[in-house]
Amino acid sequence: MTQEHTVIFQPSGRRGKISHGTNVLEAARSLGVEIEAICGEKKTCGKCKIQIQEGYFEKFGVESKMSNVTPFTSDEERMLSSAEKDNNYRLSCLSEVQGDLLCFVPEEARGGQQVVRKKAGKLKYKPDPLLKIYYIEMKEPTIHDPEDDFLRIKQTLREQQGVVISRVDFFCLQNMTNKIREAKWKVTCFVLGDELVRVTPGKIEKYYGIAIDIGTTTVAAYLTDMQTGKVVATDSKMNPQVRFGEDVMSRISYSMQNPEGLGQMHKTIIDAINDIIGNLTEELNITSDDILEMVLVCNTAMHHILLNLEPKYVGVAPFPTAMAPAVDIKSRDLGLCINAAGNIHVLANEAGFVGADNCAVLINEEPYNSDESVLIIDIGTNGELLCGSKSLGVLSCSVATGPALEGAQIKFGMRAAPGAIEKVEIDVETLEPRYKVIGKADWHTDIAEVDTKGICGSGIIDVAAEFFRTGIIDKGGRFSKYAPTDRLRNDVDTGMPEYVLAWESETSIGKDIVITQGDVRAIQLAVGSIYAGAWIMMRELDIETIDKVVLAGAFGSHLSQFSCLLMGMFPDCDISNIFSVGNSAGDGARLCLVNKVKRKEADEWARKVRYVELTVFEDFERVFMKSMQFPHMDHPFPHVQHVLDEIPNWKKIAKEKKKRDKASAGAAS
Amino acid sequence: MDQAKKDELEKKLAEGVVEFDDDEVKEASEEWVATGEDTYDAIFDGLVTGMEEVGRLFATQEYFVPEMLMAADSLYIGLDIMRPHMVPRDTGVKGTVVIGTVQGDVHDIGKNIVKMMFDVAGFQVFDLGRDVPLEDFLKKQLETNSDIVCLSAMMTTTMMGMPKVIEMIKEKNPTCKILIGGAPITDDVADKFGADGTANDATNALEEAIKMIVALKDIQKEASKN
Numbered sequence: 001m002t003q004e005h006t007v008i009f010q011p012s013g014r015r016g017k018i019s020h021g022t023n024v025l026e027a028a029r030s031l032g033v034e035i036e037a038i039c040g041e042k043k044t045c046g047k048c049k050i051q052i053q054e055g056y057f058e059k060f061g062v063e064s065k066m067s068n069v070t071p072f073t074s075d076e077e078r079m080l081s082s083a084e085k086d087n088n089y090r091l092s093c094l095s096e097v098q099g100d101l102l103c104f105v106p107e108e109a110r111g112g113q114q115v116v117r118k119k120a121g122k123l124k125y126k127p128d129p130l131l132k133i134y135y136i137e138m139k140e141p142t143i144h145d146p147e148d149d150f151l152r153i154k155q156t157l158r159e160q161q162g163v164v165i166s167r168v169d170f171f172c173l174q175n176m177t178n179k180i181r182e183a184k185w186k187v188t189c190f191v192l193g194d195e196l197v198r199v200t201p202g203k204i205e206k207y208y209g210i211a212i213d214i215g216t217t218t219v220a221a222y223l224t225d226m227q228t229g230k231v232v233a234t235d236s237k238m239n240p241q242v243r244f245g246e247d248v249m250s251r252i253s254y255s256m257q258n259p260e261g262l263g264q265m266h267k268t269i270i271d272a273i274n275d276i277i278g279n280l281t282e283e284l285n286i287t288s289d290d291i292l293e294m295v296l297v298c299n300t301a302m303h304h305i306l307l308n309l310e311p312k313y314v315g316v317a318p319f320p321t322a323m324a325p326a327v328d329i330k331s332r333d334l335g336l337c338i339n340a341a342g343n344i345h346v347l348a349n350e351a352g353f354v355g356a357d358n359c360a361v362l363i364n365e366e367p368y369n370s371d372e373s374v375l376i377i378d379i380g381t382n383g384e385l386l387c388g389s390k391s392l393g394v395l396s397c398s399v400a401t402g403p404a405l406e407g408a409q410i411k412f413g414m415r416a417a418p419g420a421i422e423k424v425e426i427d428v429e430t431l432e433p434r435y436k437v438i439g440k441a442d443w444h445t446d447i448a449e450v451d452t453k454g455i456c457g458s459g460i461i462d463v464a465a466e467f468f469r470t471g472i473i474d475k476g477g478r479f480s481k482y483a484p485t486d487r488l489r490n491d492v493d494t495g496m497p498e499y500v501l502a503w504e505s506e507t508s509i510g511k512d513i514v515i516t517q518g519d520v521r522a523i524q525l526a527v528g529s530i531y532a533g534a535w536i537m538m539r540e541l542d543i544e545t546i547d548k549v550v551l552a553g554a555f556g557s558h559l560s561q562f563s564c565l566l567m568g569m570f571p572d573c574d575i576s577n578i579f580s581v582g583n584s585a586g587d588g589a590r591l592c593l594v595n596k597v598k599r600k601e602a603d604e605w606a607r608k609v610r611y612v613e614l615t616v617f618e619d620f621e622r623v624f625m626k627s628m629q630f631p632h633m634d635h636p637f638p639h640v641q642h643v644l645d646e647i648p649n650w651k652k653i654a655k656e657k658k659k660r661d662k663a664s665a666g667a668a669s
Numbered sequence: 670m671d672q673a674k675k676d677e678l679e680k681k682l683a684e685g686v687v688e689f690d691d692d693e694v695k696e697a698s699e700e701w702v703a704t705g706e707d708t709y710d711a712i713f714d715g716l717v718t719g720m721e722e723v724g725r726l727f728a729t730q731e732y733f734v735p736e737m738l739m740a741a742d743s744l745y746i747g748l749d750i751m752r753p754h755m756v757p758r759d760t761g762v763k764g765t766v767v768i769g770t771v772q773g774d775v776h777d778i779g780k781n782i783v784k785m786m787f788d789v790a791g792f793q794v795f796d797l798g799r800d801v802p803l804e805d806f807l808k809k810q811l812e813t814n815s816d817i818v819c820l821s822a823m824m825t826t827t828m829m830g831m832p833k834v835i836e837m838i839k840e841k842n843p844t845c846k847i848l849i850g851g852a853p854i855t856d857d858v859a860d861k862f863g864a865d866g867t868a869n870d871a872t873n874a875l876e877e878a879i880k881m882i883v884a885l886k887d888i889q890k891e892a893s894k895n
Contacts, residue, residue, distance in 0.1 A: 058825055061855040253825035315826030316773025317800050478731055496730055517730040524733060615775040615799075624778075625735045633735065 006062050007101045009033040009050075011217070011242040012415060014454075015060070018097050024050065024069065025092040028103075032414060032453035032509050034111030035092055046079030048092040049109040053102040053243060058257075059250045060102065068099030104243040118213060118220035118554050118583035120231040120590065124364065127229040127594035131192045131293045131343070134161040135203045138185040149176060153196065157189060165189075168196040169341035171332065175199070190292050193596075197292055197341040208232065210280060210291060210338070211590040212273065213357060213583060214298035214306065215239060216248055216381035217415065218554055219272060220586055223280040226293075229594045233283040235276045240268050241305070247381055248301035248353075252315035255305075266308045274337045291338035294331070295345045295593040297585050299382055300355035303346060307334070318613075319352035326356075326603045347592060348603050351611030353398035358384040360588025361552055362609065363602035365581070367394050372547035372577075375534050375570055378584065379405065379556035383530060386609070387537040387546070394605075395537045397612040401526040405457040405555060409522040412513045414454035419508060421452050421459040421501065422558070426466040428648065431485035433466070433501055435459070450506040452513060458558040463501060463515055464523045465563035468630045471648040472499060475629050477524045479517055482650035491516065527569045528628035534570050535623060535635075537612055546570070548577045552584040565640055568631025572639050670704045679715040682747055686719025687726075689739035691746050698750040708751035716747045720786070734778070741785055765815035767806060769797030770851075771830045776823035779851065783819060783868070803830050807837045810845060820864075822851040832862045839863065 007027050008015040014031040025048055028035050036047040056063045066088055073094045080089050092103075136156045141147060147155075150168055153176075157163045168176075176199045180187055183201030190198035190207070212221040216239060223233040244265050245251035255261035281288050296306065300321055304311040307329070309322040331342040347356035347363075358378060367374045367388050376386040383401035388394035414420050418439030426433045434443045437452045444450045455463065467473040472483045479488060479497035487500040491514075502513040538546060549570050551557055561578040564570065592599040614620055626633035637644065670678075678697050685693035694716075701711045723740040726732035732740075766787050770777050777799045787794045795809055810818050818838060822828040828851065835847050849859055850868040859867035 056861075058828075058853060058858060061857045249824050249826055253829070256826060256829055312826065315824065317775045317827075476736060477733055521730055521733055621738070621778050621781070625738050628733065628735050 005068070005097055005100045006060065007031070007097055007103070008060055008062065010053075010102065010104045010246070011238045011240075012105075012417070013242075013246055014414060020098060022097045023093065024090070024095045024097060024101075024103070027097055028092060028105075030509060032419065033105065035105055036109050036111045037093060043075050043091075043093060046091060047109060049080070049084070049089050050092045050095075050103040050105055051243070052088045052090060053104060054088060055258075057102055058253065059245070062100035062102055064100055064102040068097070068101050069095040070098060107237065107240075118215075118218060118236060118586055120222050120234060121582050121584075121587045123229045123587065123591055123594070124366075125591060125595050125598060127227060128596055129209070129226050129293075129594045130596040130599065131190060131197075131207075131209065131226060132163075133204055133207050134163055134189045134191060136160050136187060136189060138180075138187070140185055149180060150196075153180075153187075153189060153199070157191070163191060164194065165191055165196045166194045169198075169330075171340040172197050172199060192293065192343055197343070198339060208284070208286065208291060209293040209295070209593045210277065211295045211586065211593045212276070212297070213360070213586040213589055214269065214273075214296060214302050215357070215554060216299060216302060217242065217246075218380075219269075219276065220554075220583065221273075221276045221280060222586060222590055223284060224590055224593055226594055229590065231590070233280050235279045235283075237272060237276065240272050241265050241302075244268075248299060249315060251305065252301055252311045256312050256315070262305065262308065262311065265305045269302075269306055270335050274335075277337055288337050289339045292342045293345065293593065294336065294338060294342070295347065295589045295599075297347050297357045297360040297589040298355060299357050299384075300349045300353055303349055303356055307346070314352070321349050321352070324349045324351070324606070326599075326606075345592070345599070347589065348606035350396055350606045350609055352613070353382060354384045354396045354611060357585040358386070358396065359602050359606045360585040360592070362386060362394070362396075362588070362605055363598055364584045364588035364591055365550060365552070368605060368608075370548070373541075373543055373545075374548040374550060375537075375546045375573075376550040376552060376584075377530060377534075377556055377570060379530075379551075379553040383533075383553075385530065385533045385537065387534065388541060392541045392543065394609045395540055395612050396609045397533045397537055397614055399529040399533045399614070401529055405460065405523075405526050410455065410460055410519045411516050412454045413460065413519075414456055416456040416458070416555075416558070419451060419453040420456035421454070421463075421513070422456055423560070424459055424462040424466055424501070426463075426470050426472070428470045428646075431470060431472065431483060431487065433463075433487075435501065444502070444506060450502070451508040452502050452506055453509045454513065455501070455515070457555045458560070460515075460519065460523060461527075461559050461567070461569075462563050464520060464527075465560070465566045467499070467515075467520070469566060469643060469647060471650050473520060473630075475633075477520045477628070477630065479520070480650045482654040484650065484654075523567075524628040524630075527564075527567050528624055530569050531571070531627035531632065532620065532624040533612075533614055535627065536614055536617060536620070538571065540612060546573055549573045549579070550584075551578070551580045552582070554583060556580070557582045557584075565637070566631060566643060568627065568629075568635075568637065571635065572631075572637040574639055670701075670706055675710065679711060679718070682711060682715030683719035683722065685747070686716055686740050686744050687722050689736065689743045691743050694743045694747040695750065698747045702750060702754050707756040708754045709756055711751055712748065712755060716744050716751075720744055737782065741782070745785075764792040765795070765813050766792050766817045766819060767795045767797065767809045767813060767815045768819040768821070769801040769806060770799035770821045770823075771827050771834070772800060772802050773830065774822050774824055774827035774851075775799050776851070777821070779823075780819075780821035783821070783850065803834050804837070806834045807841065810838055810842060814842075815845065817846045817848060820847065820849045822849075822853065825853045828853050828858070831864070835863045 003020040004017040007018045014033050016031050018027045052066050053064050076091050138156045187199050188204040207226050209224050209226050219239050220236040222231045244254045326348045327346045329344045331338045332340040347359040349355045361378050365376050370389045373389045378384045383399045386396050420438045421435045422438050423436040434445045491498050496517045498514040498516040500512045500514050504512050557580040631637045678701050681697040727737050768784050770780050784796050820831050846865045848866045849864040854867050
């Protein structure tokens with residue numbers, strides 16, 4: 001019996017048991033991880049790079065080390081740089097598994113890029129930025145008018161533009177003198193509030209800022225025209241910090257266990273952002289010096305790591321942050337490569353796990369201005385909820401949902417990337433499914449080569465809702481023993497029930513893709529926790545129903561509204577009043593970039609929103625438990641009652657058929 | 670009460686728990702108590718047998734947290750009625766447990782399920798609650814001289830406190846058994862931390878707890894035979 005080892009690939013998180021001696025590239029393939037292998041494993045292209053992580057990783061229970069793969073080969077000597085060799089890079093086609101491994105697939109080696117589900121939306125308010133540009137024409141100094149350059153600028157700005165500045169950034173000051181003279185005293189001044197931050201020759205017509213949503217998993221950046229608020233270029237990448245931990249808690253743990261940990265993670269994200277800045281400016285043919293402001297949003301733990309603040313206290317109750325209000329930092333102090341005088345504005349954290357990204361959603365969705373009561377569900381890797389209205393005020397809470405829904409606890413779960421099943425429908429008569437795969441336009445039944453390799457969050461929500469609607473699972477989430485379909489079977493190893501969603505021939509991984517009882521349980525926990533959070537906030541606000549539901553977040557906005565309602569992800573609501581709003585956090589960040597009033601309002605409202613710590617409630621356990629049933633153990637769902645009434649009871653149907661068969665057999669004899 | 674009647678009531682109690690039928694359990698419990706007989710067997714062969722089945726169903730995921738908690742409710746209804754009428758057996762097993770969720774952690778559903786199982790088994794349980802300062806585990810263990818200390822943590826950040834507790838207790842009381850559990854705890858982690866045993870998550874916590882109860886039941890049965 002060959003020994004088996006645990007191999008995990010980041011950033012996708014795909015993992016499995018791999019036999020000793022298996023080629024790492026093969027192992028990756030069997031787990032659905034795509035690594036570029038252009039030369040077809042002929043050992044000539046050097047593309048299939050992986051980085052072996054060294055150390056003991058609590059969360060996965062693996063000790064990964066370089067010695068857990070076969071030794072370095074001479075071919076690799078040739079194809080990897082010395083920097084790569086020093087950083088534990090190997091070529092996956094030339095290494096074999098000899099022990100447990102945690103491998104990071106660097107961006108350049110990744111095939112099948114994750115679909116970035118963080119598209120920019122339309123801004124709700126006109127721009128009125130804090131950063132403004134003014135063109136002035138100054139008089140040269142003379143013997144009668146030997147005034148200094150700074151006061152000359154100050155005076156001219158006031159006379160010609162009605163703008164008052166009171167200080168100048170030191171870096172800007174250092175560069176001003178020669179620039180002004182090169183420009184023959186005709187310059188464009190960049191003014192941030194009352195501070196002069198850049199003096200540049202000639203008349204500038206357009207200027208840009210960058211808004212970045214630093215997600216736990218995906219970083220999305222929007223190069224924005226500061227005068228129109230429109231996005232002129234977008235760039236995104238997987239957050240490279242995933243190699244230190246898939247979720248925020250494991251990243252905080254990493255910093256607790258490794259003295260260099262915080263520094264490493266901090267550097268990683270700063271480098272990634274600088275990379276993005278480079279990409280964006282290149283796309284528009286401008287330089288990084290042309291960017292004078294950035295607005296960043298992220299959840300609380302990410303915020304601390306970004307600013308190199310000790311995160312460990314955020315990781316344990318009562319979860320106090322180092323800094324809640326918004327911060328302004330000079331780019332040069334943070335090491336971000338825009339103009340050195342540039343300002344980095346990070347939105348406020350609301351509380352514990354409700355961070356700056358939720359603050360961005362808050363300013364973008366404005367529940368505090370709504371006449372209707374609204375529930376905003378922001379699900380990415382973490383989940384934050386906002387609930388309230390103009391008259392009720394606004395509450396917030398956080399729930400742990402993300403990892404399950406994004407695939408980590410689902411047997412064939414994966415992030416949204418080509419090959420992932422993202423949408424599912426099941427016929428209630430035949431119990432046969434049809435599904436859509438990312439990267440293919442049509443339903444799987446209409447295409448020849450399906451090539452699916454797993455299921456992503458939106459797919460898993462759909463499939464659970466469809467199971468419930470067709471009676472394949474009962475209210476409690478249990479697979480029915482009576483549902484008449486070959487797709488229901490028991491796992492050969494564990495004996496637990498599962499449903500085959502995609503037969504092996506439809507997949508690219510050489511096995512059937514199944515949804516297990518365990519997967520359904522993980523969904524129940526995630527969906528139940530959102531309902532519980534929503535319901536407790538509603539109880540605090542003393543309201544029994546909610547008028548409007550908004551689904552936001554990289555992941556949240558791709559969910560089927562009907563599936564979510566049927567499963568009881570939130571309290572009953574008219575489906576026409578359930579909205580998906582895309583990357584509201586990114587839009588909120590952009591709004592704060594180009595509108596100074598909104599920026600201030602975001603900071604103020606972050607303090608006004610009352611954070612509700614769910615675990616403080618004595619009955620939380622009961623509330624949570626009842627929310628785990630579909631759609632709820634006893635709360636009514638009038639808007640989907642008609643669907644609930646139609647759910648087939650396969651046990652009853654089977655018993656009745658048996659009776660009828662018996663009766664007709666009796667009649668025949 | 671003749672054996673047949675006892676068997677009937679024990680079956681009713683067990684089924685009542687498995688089907689979380691509060692009325693069934695209440696009726697059967699009251700009927701047993703009305704006979705004036707010792708309720709020991711009713712509890713162990715009735716209620717606990719039912720809970721063992723629930724545990725099995727939970728482990729195979731046929732039952733989930735709601736079903737588990739509802740079954741526990743039914744069990745407690747029976748326990749509350751019958752425990753005052755139970756003649757305790759002297760088994761030589763001390764049966765004291767200190768349990769809690771470690772400092773900085775406020776998750777306790779799993780811990781509460783484990784606590785309940787010890788409770789049912791007749792252990793004396795000192796539940797310190799959640800977000801328990803690390804030193805408090807040692808204090809309570811010394812105060813009660815408990816056999817077992819159970820530590821629970823749901824987050825990788827808070828489980829870091831466990832090795833400290835284990836070290837503190839083992840230093841003062843090397844024979845005390847320490848069991849740890851919670852989502853991030855694995856056999857490897859338990860080994861590394863120096864714990865005596867573990868249960869991986871709520872599912873296995875129940876299995877482990879039930880194994881202990883079964884073992885306890887057997888010890889008690891053996892002891893009572895002698």
